[in-house]
Amino acid sequence: MSSTHETDVVRGIRSDYKYGFSNPDDAKDYFFKSGRGISHEVVEAISEHKGEPEWMRQFRHKSLDYFLARPMPSWGADLSGIDFENIYYYIRPTEKQADSWEDLPPDIKDTWDKLGIPEAEKKYLAGVGAQYESEVVYHKLQADLEAKGVLFLDMDSGLREHEDIVKQYMGTIIPQNDNKFAALNSAVWSGGSFIYVPPGVRVEMPLQAYFRINAENMGQFERTLIIVDEDAYVHYVEGCTAPIYSSDSLHSAVVEIVVKPRGRCRYTTIQNWSNNVYNLVTKRAVAYEDATMEWVDGNLGSKVTMKYPAIWLMGERAHGEVLSIAFGGKGQHQDAGGKVVHVAPRTSSVITSKSISKDGGRAGYRGLLQVAKGAVGSKSKVVCDALILDEESRSDTYPYIQVDESDVELGHEATVSKIGEEQLFYLMSRGLSEAEASAMIVSGFVEPITKELPLEYAVEMNRLIQLQMEGSVG
Amino acid sequence: MAQLEIRNLHVALEDGTEIVKGVDLKVDLGQKHAVMGPNGSGKSTLAYALMGHPAYVVTDGQILLDGEDIAELGADERAQRGLFLAFQYPHAIPGVTVTSFLRSAINANRKAASGGEDDPVPIPEFRTNLLAAMEELKVPRELASRYLNDGFSGGEKKRVEILQMAMLKPKIAVLDETDSGLDIDALRIVANGVNKLVGPETGALVITHYQRILDYVTPDFVHVFVDGRIVAEGGPELAHKLEAEGYEAFGSNGNGRGPS
Ligand SMILES: Nc1ncnc2c1ncn2[C@@H]1O[C@H](COP(=O)(O)OP(=O)(O)OP(=O)(O)O)[C@@H](O)[C@H]1O
Numbered sequence: 028m029s030s031t032h033e034t035d036v037v038r039g040i041r042s043d044y045k046y047g048f049s050n051p052d053d054a055k056d057y058f059f060k061s062g063r064g065i066s067h068e069v070v071e072a073i074s075e076h077k078g079e080p081e082w083m084r085q086f087r088h089k090s091l092d093y094f095l096a097r098p099m100p101s102w103g104a105d106l107s108g109i110d111f112e113n114i115y116y117y118i119r120p121t122e123k124q125a126d127s128w129e130d131l132p133p134d135i136k137d138t139w140d141k142l143g144i145p146e147a148e149k150k151y152l153a154g155v156g157a158q159y160e161s162e163v164v165y166h167k168l169q170a171d172l173e174a175k176g177v178l179f180l181d182m183d184s185g186l187r188e189h190e191d192i193v194k195q196y197m198g199t200i201i202p203q204n205d206n207k208f209a210a211l212n213s214a215v216w217s218g219g220s221f222i223y224v225p226p227g228v229r230v231e232m233p234l235q236a237y238f239r240i241n242a243e244n245m246g247q248f249e250r251t252l253i254i255v256d257e258d259a260y261v262h263y264v265e266g267c268t269a270p271i272y273s274s275d276s277l278h279s280a281v282v283e284i285v286v287k288p289r290g291r292c293r294y295t296t297i298q299n300w301s302n303n304v305y306n307l308v309t310k311r312a313v314a315y316e317d318a319t320m321e322w323v324d325g326n327l328g329s330k331v332t333m334k335y336p337a338i339w340l341m342g343e344r345a346h347g348e349v350l351s352i353a354f355g356g357k358g359q360h361q362d363a364g365g366k367v368v369h370v371a372p373r374t375s376s377v378i379t380s381k382s383i384s385k386d387g388g389r390a391g392y393r394g395l396l397q398v399a400k401g402a403v404g405s406k407s408k409v410v411c412d413a414l415i416l417d418e419e420s421r422s423d424t425y426p427y428i429q430v431d432e433s434d435v436e437l438g439h440e441a442t443v444s445k446i447g448e449e450q451l452f453y454l455m456s457r458g459l460s461e462a463e464a465s466a467m468i469v470s471g472f473v474e475p476i477t478k479e480l481p482l483e484y485a486v487e488m489n490r491l492i493q494l495q496m497e498g499s500v501g
Numbered sequence: 502m503a504q505l506e507i508r509n510l511h512v513a514l515e516d517g518t519e520i521v522k523g524v525d526l527k528v529d530l531g532q533k534h535a536v537m538g539p540n541g542s543g544k545s546t547l548a549y550a551l552m553g554h555p556a557y558v559v560t561d562g563q564i565l566l567d568g569e570d571i572a573e574l575g576a577d578e579r580a581q582r583g584l585f586l587a588f589q590y591p592h593a594i595p596g597v598t599v600t601s602f603l604r605s606a607i608n609a610n611r612k613a614a615s616g617g618e619d620d621p622v623p624i625p626e627f628r629t630n631l632l633a634a635m636e637e638l639k640v641p642r643e644l645a646s647r648y649l650n651d652g653f654s655g656g657e658k659k660r661v662e663i664l665q666m667a668m669l670k671p672k673i674a675v676l677d678e679t680d681s682g683l684d685i686d687a688l689r690i691v692a693n694g695v696n697k698l699v700g701p702e703t704g705a706l707v708i709t710h711y712q713r714i715l716d717y718v719t720p721d722f723v724h725v726f727v728d729g730r731i732v733a734e735g736g737p738e739l740a741h742k743l744e745a746e747g748y749e750a751f752g753s754n755g756n757g758r759g760p761s
């Protein structure tokens with residue numbers, strides 16, 4: 028087992044993938060593991076194991092019916108490599124959730140140490156959730172925020188302790204039959220974050236969740252629900268990694284967000300899955316009067332990503348923003364983008380997409396901008412820039428626009444560029460290697476987005492880009 | 502042997518057109534050389550070829566830096582060995598600030614100097630040096646946090662080229678028409694920058710059309726460059742003669758690629 032793993036790492040697509048370690052011995056230590064494949068029995072087992080209320084049990088079974096009935100999407104990326112029968116849909120690694128890193132089993136604690144998470148928690152985070160396989164194994168929120176009534180729990184605890192809120196919202200922003208993968212998530216979801224920020228409370232430091240897939244052929248289906256009440260603010264950050272295996276894993280999350288009047292929510296993703304993960308995520312937010320919703324979406328890892336964070340601007344003057352970086356390296360296809368629907372008058376939105384493709388990879392932008400009749404005085408701007416690093420790589424832009432109101436102001440810009448020989452020569456003439464010079468140009472290209480990130484994340488993002496750039500030069 | 506020795510250098514474009522047609526030139530530490538020539542005579546081509554621009558092919562001859570033939574090396578390796586080119590038309594790098602660019606460039610050179618081991622410059626030291634150099638060259642503070650050459654005026658670009666030179670402290674600095682586009686105050690400041698750098702550790706090759714910069718950077722040697730060749734050499738007085746008589750006296754027909 029251990030030697031197979033060694034070979035897999037060596038064979039890995041990105042040999043320098045820093046998070047490629049796994050813990051090969053822990054499979055036998057799992058507290059609970061479902062068999063491979065998906066069925067009503069598996070769904071029943073998950074629900075029963077979790078001791079869920081009847082309505083949730085039915086919600087899951089109904090969702091599975093939807094999943095089984097829906098065909099695979101025929102657009103976007105190639106998903107034919109997903110073998111639903113070979114996936115483990117539920118693995119519970121520990122019996123109990125910890126609120127101190129020391130209480131975790133050593134092998135699991137070691138994983139988080141390697142990822143630097145306990146350190147980050149001490150330095151700049153207001154709260155941390157850490158999900159390993161299907162369950163959140165660690166959870167902690169600063170005491171003062173708890174005292175102010177902020178709720179930051181894993182989704183399963185959220186359901187147990189605040190069933191009324193979960194029941195009120197779950198599946199209302201993203202219906203269980205929204206798309207095949209949202210249906211699958213609704214059937215087998217486990218873990219994820221449940222956040223409620225009471226009126227007027229501003230959570231100044233980010234809340235962060237880390238998602239780690241450790242087992243081969245694992246399916247991770249976390250479910251996140253964030254409610255930002257009136258005049259409240261929260262910045263939620265998620266990071267994702269997995270070891271490199273020769274066969275694929277699946278990550279299919281659903282994230283639903285409600286931002287009430289004058290509230291503001293920023294959701295930042297630094298997706299750095301290993302290159303054997305299918306990452307198919309549905310994210311959608313609704314923003315009411317004068318509320319602001321911002322998705323900052325950095326997609327660097329995975330084999331295939333299909334993700335289009337959406338914002339419905341439901342109240343007057345609501346503002347939505349999608350900032351998306353997609354980096355498609357060798358063997359990767361990043362089908363990323365965003366979707367904004369202007370429902371109410373005088374709403375505004377900005378979508379900024381930066382995609383980079385390299386070594387035969389594909390990265391692109393797929394977006395929908397929709398303005399409903401009556402959303403008078405709305406404004407939107409879509410900017411999508413693509414940087415293609417070599418002849419083998421590819422970038423696609425699909426900017427769909429659907430406008431049913433005439434009193435609107437829309438702007439759309441798109442550019443496609445290559446790294447200029449002159450720019451490279453200029454930087455190299457100062458002593459930078461070709462890889463360093465290219466990485467610098469790429470970092471500059473995504474700067475309009477990284478400058479929006481808190482310093483620690485901007486540094487991390489630039490470091491990841493550097494790794495991608497060095498990845499397979501030559 | 503001089504720090505930089507160019508021997509019988511021939512440079513062609515990728516389509517085979519020969520632009521530099523046999524140049525011999527020696528620049529030693531502590532020396533200031535001026536290369537003066539009309540538009541299109543091949544001065545920038547010579548400078549690019551020295552620095553290793555991939556579009557200019559050395560078809561014959563040698564470029565020796567500290568005795569080593571560098572004609573096959575990449576631009577980065579030449580820079581790491583102490584060669585610097587102040588560009589006639591510097592390129593913009595959007596999204597990369599002057600400060601972060603300079604720090605990366607210095608670190609790349611330090612890494613090369615320590616045999617490939619990372620040896621980043623301590624931030625306080627870097628800041629002190631940068632602020633001093635900016636003060637010296639009267640580069641406005643706000644320029645340091647702007648994106649490199651992005652939207653810079655012509656004069657700002659030239660000043661930032663000299664700032665880079667001052668920070669990187671090359672052994673041989675080639676300045677390609679750094680004087681053009683500068684107002685008289687800027688010219689004086691830039692010239693002072695060059696004068697300050699040239700010394701026991703550095704020599705300079707100043708490419709220009711005009712006498713103007715040479716009033717401030719008094720050259721030890723002047724080379725008149727016409728149609729890909731050095732056609733006359735002398736001391737500072739040669740520059741004055743050129744200014745008075747023009748390049749035609751040296752066989753230029755006034756439009757590059759002259760009769761051969
Ligand atoms: N990349 C190129 N492609 C085509 N022609 C080129 C290229 N580079 C230089 N040339 C030609 O080579 C000749 C010399 O150009 P170069 O730029 O070296 O002249 P210069 O002496 O620097 O002129 P100036 O004083 O105007 O800067 C010109 O005729 C120019 O058009």
Ligand SMILES: [Mg+2]
Nearest residue numbers: 544545589678
């Ligand atoms: Mg020139």
